[in-house]
Amino acid sequence: MHSRLFVIALLTVLCIGCSAKEDKRSFKPVSEFTKAEKMDEKEFWKIIDYSYNAAKGNLDLQNEIIVKKLSAYAPEEIINFEIILCKKLIEANNYKILAANKIIDAYVSDDGFLYFRLWLISLGRETFEQTIKNPDYLAGVVDNGVVPDFEHLLYVSTQAYKNKTGKQQEDDSFPRDVAFNKGLNYDLGGPAITGNDWKEDELPKLYPKLWEKFN
Template sequence: MEKRIFWEIIEKSLLVQEDQANELQRLLSQFSLSDIVDFEIIMRELIIELDDYKVMGIPKIIDGYVSDDSYIYFRCWIISKGREIFDIALQHPDDIAKIVDQSTLPDFEDLLYIADNAYQFKSGVGDDDDNLPRNIAYSKGLDYDLDAPPTKGTKCEERDLPGVYPKLWAIFN
C-alpha cells in the first residue's frame, strides 16, 4: 500500500465521523492482507514521525498534561483527521487551534487496533497470531511506545507554552 492510499482511506473514513473507527475497519477490510499490514506499518511510521516536542505541546495545552498513553492516542487523533491536519501539526502546531475547542477530545486510541481487527476479520486468525499487522510492524522495529526512538526537537517548558502556542493558549486558558 502506498502512503497516498493510506491517506485516502483516512479521508474516506472522515465522512462517517460518528463511527470513524468502524468505517476505517470496513474500508481497510476491502484490501489484501498484505495491504492491511502495510496500513499498520504506515500508521506506526506516522505516529513516530509525530513524536516531536513541538507536537507534544498541543495536548499539554488542551488537556493540561501529557502521559505516555495520552500522547500516543493524541498522535492517533491527529492522523485520524487526515493528511492536511497531520502536516499542520508538524509544521505549524499552533494552527491546530483551527480545529479544536473546549469540547474537543483529542484521542483516537481505536486507530491502534484497526489493522489487526481488519486482518482478523479478513483472515479468520486469532488474536495471538504472529502474522497480525502489529506483530509484523513491531518486528521491523516500528515501536511507538517503550522502544520508540527519542522524541525529536527541543522540550518546551510550561512557562513558554503561551508564547509558543498563542492561538491554542487563547482557547484553553
Template sequence: MDKKEFWQLIDSAKKASGGDQGLQEKELISSLEKYAPEEIIDFECLLCECLIEADDFGIMAAQKILDGYVSDDSYLYFRCWLVGQGESIFKAALDKPDTLAAVLDAPYQDFEELLSVATTAFQKRTGKEEEDETFPREIAASRGLDYDSDSFTKGEDWTESQLPKLLPKLWKKFGSA
C-alpha cells in the first residue's frame, strides 16, 4: 500500500460515513480486512508517519485554542481526527493550521479509534486474537515509527498570549477573550 491508496481509504471511509466517526472506523476496518496482512501493516505504518508529520507546534496551537488545554492523549487523538478528515484538509492544516477554522464547527475533536483500525482489521484477516510482534503496531514501532514521542514536534513553540495572532481565524471562532 502506498500513500495514495492510504488516503483513498481514509477519504472513501469519511465520505461513506457522512461524518460519523463510528461509521468511518467500521468502514475503514471493513475495507482494510480485505487486504493482505502486509498491506494492513503498511496502512499502520503510513498512519504513524502521518501522525508524526502532524506533530507540529502549529497543530498543537490549534488544539490548544479548540480545547483550552493540551495533553499527550488529547493531542494524539486530535492528530488522529486530522488524519481522519482526509488528505486535502490534512495537508492544508499542516501548511496553515488556521485553515481548520473553515472546517470545524465544534471545539473538541478526537478520533482515538483510528489508532486501532489496522489492529482490528489484522485480527479479522489473520484470525489472530493475541497481539504479538507480527501485529501492525508492533512492526511500525520496530521500524521507528513512534508517534507518541515528544521529540518529534516541529516548528516554533508558542505561549498562550501569542495564540490570537498565531491563528487568528481559529482564535476568533473558538478562543477565549
C-alpha cells in the first residue's frame, strides 16, 4: 500500500513538472490597469499586453480579461478597439506570416490563418511588430506544442459592446459592422495577401530558426 502511494505521489510530482514546462514564455509582472478615455493604438496594445501577461498563456482567461477591461470604455471607444484590431489583422495578412503559420501548424487554411493572426496579436505589441519584420522572432517566444489559435479575439468587441450598451441584438451599430462599413474586411473578400509568395521547400532557408524549432 505504501509503495503504491509512493508511486502515485511520484507520478503527481512528475506531471506537475511536465505541466510547468509546457509554457516557457516569460511574462512581465502586471501592475494595476489604468484606462485612458480614448482608444488609440497605444491603448489597444495596453489592453492586449496587460491581458497577455496577466493570463500567462491561458487564452480563455485572456479573453475574459480583455472583455472585462474593454467593457469599461465608452461604446465609441469599443468600436475603435475593433477598428484597430481589423487593421492589425489586415497588416498581418502577409506571406511572411503565412509562412510562420505553415511552419508552426504544418498546414494552412483560410480560417486557420485568420485565427493564427489573432493569436499573433494576442502575444502583445513587441512580438507582433517584431514578427511582422521577421517571423524567425517567434522561435524565441513560443514553444513546441503551442496551439496558435485565438478565434475568441474576434468576438471581444461585440461582447464588450453588449455589456456596455445593454443591446443584445446585433445591428449595424455594433463594432464589427462599423469596421466592415469602413472597408476593414480582414476575411474573404477583403484585401489580397501581400508580400512575396514562397514554396514549401524554401521555408528552411527563409526562416531557419522557426523551421529548426518546429521541425
